[in-house]
Amino acid sequence: MKARVHVMLKNGVLDPQGEAVRHALGALGFDKVEGVRQGKVIDLDLSEGATEADVTAMCEKLLANTVIESYSIEMA
Amino acid sequence: MKAAVVVFPGSNCDRDLAVAFEQAGFDVSMVWHKDSALPEGVDIVGVPGGFSYGDYLRCGAIAAQSPICKAVIEHADRGGYAIGVCNGFQILTETGVLPGALLRNAGLKYICRTVDLKVTTSDSVFTQGYNAGDVIGVPIAHHDGNYFADADTVKALQDQDRVAFTYEDNPNGSMADIAGILSENRRVLGMMPHPERAADEGHGGTDGTAMFRALAGMVTAA
Numbered sequence: 001m002k003a004r005v006h007v008m009l010k011n012g013v014l015d016p017q018g019e020a021v022r023h024a025l026g027a028l029g030f031d032k033v034e035g036v037r038q039g040k041v042i043d044l045d046l047s048e049g050a051t052e053a054d055v056t057a058m059c060e061k062l063l064a065n066t067v068i069e070s071y072s073i074e075m076a
Numbered sequence: 077m078k079a080a081v082v083v084f085p086g087s088n089c090d091r092d093l094a095v096a097f098e099q100a101g102f103d104v105s106m107v108w109h110k111d112s113a114l115p116e117g118v119d120i121v122g123v124p125g126g127f128s129y130g131d132y133l134r135c136g137a138i139a140a141q142s143p144i145c146k147a148v149i150e151h152a153d154r155g156g157y158a159i160g161v162c163n164g165f166q167i168l169t170e171t172g173v174l175p176g177a178l179l180r181n182a183g184l185k186y187i188c189r190t191v192d193l194k195v196t197t198s199d200s201v202f203t204q205g206y207n208a209g210d211v212i213g214v215p216i217a218h219h220d221g222n223y224f225a226d227a228d229t230v231k232a233l234q235d236q237d238r239v240a241f242t243y244e245d246n247p248n249g250s251m252a253d254i255a256g257i258l259s260e261n262r263r264v265l266g267m268m269p270h271p272e273r274a275a276d277e278g279h280g281g282t283d284g285t286a287m288f289r290a291l292a293g294m295v296t297a298a
Contacts, residue, residue, distance in 0.1 A: 009179075013179065013224060014179065014182065014222075014224075014249065016179075016180050016181070016182050016183070016184050016222075016249070017180060017184065020184055061141075062133070062137060062138075062141060063133070065134055065137065065170065065177055067169070067175075067176060067177040067224070067225070067226075068177045068179060068224055
């Protein structure tokens with residue numbers, strides 16, 4: 001089974017990389033972009049029986065730094 | 077007086093930190109990341125700068141889960157002394173020994189130059205060799221040195237006099253110009269600038285020497 005974890009900087013935490021992407025898009029003429037936030041996608045291959053609770057524990061312990069990041073989990 | 081300097085794959089300031097400790101009179105042991113215990117009777121632990129584990133995932137995130145870091149956390153929890161410089165600061169925040177996190181520099185650039193630091197408090201073994209308000213020149217060399225913590229945490233750090241150093245001219249977007257902070261018991265210091273790179277005439281400046289000198293004789297094993 002698989003899980004996909006999205007890790008994003010929390011709202012209110014400055015995302016200078018997202019800002020740089022927004023500026024670059026503006027420079028290319030994409031003038032309808034009002035904001036860009038950049039994050040990470042982490043795909044996990046899991047053995048049978050792994051639960052969302054397991055993945056939550058992984059996020060809390062390692063995959064996300066909850067001081068600055070939020071995460072969401074998709075199980076598939 | 078015994079100091080231990082932790083070495084991770086990708087550490088590159090470990091020997092500089094060891095030399096700074098040695099010059100202040102410490103016997104220094106280098107401790108490998110796979111070790112699960114610190115040497116007996118260690119008075120202070122140094123977590124050096126560099127790019128531990130290639131900075132993969134987040135700076136310091138994987139180092140914070142290494143066997144030796146468990147021992148460093150236990151050492152700090154027992155009231156032991158520790159200093160984390162640059163990547164070492166990032167690692168100490170990732171372990172939760174120090175609050176907050178280090179984000180990508182606001183200007184997105186890696187910055188390597190000597191900056192002016194204000195000593196914000198002299199009330200710690202690390203900063204007692206300075207006067208509060210002193211301005212010292214210490215090199216920075218980082219891409220992710222932008223200190224972030226929620227507003228309550230920053231206020232608590234300020235109210236408890238736990239901001240050790242601030243930047244005179246904020247190079248990286250750090251909240252409240254914070255360059256270094258102390259733990260609640262004031263025995264753990266994390267800072268982005270490199271005092272061990274300002275500890276010898278050959279470095280072009282010796283403003284960091286007072287920190288290592290002050291540590292000598294003041295720290296005791298926990």
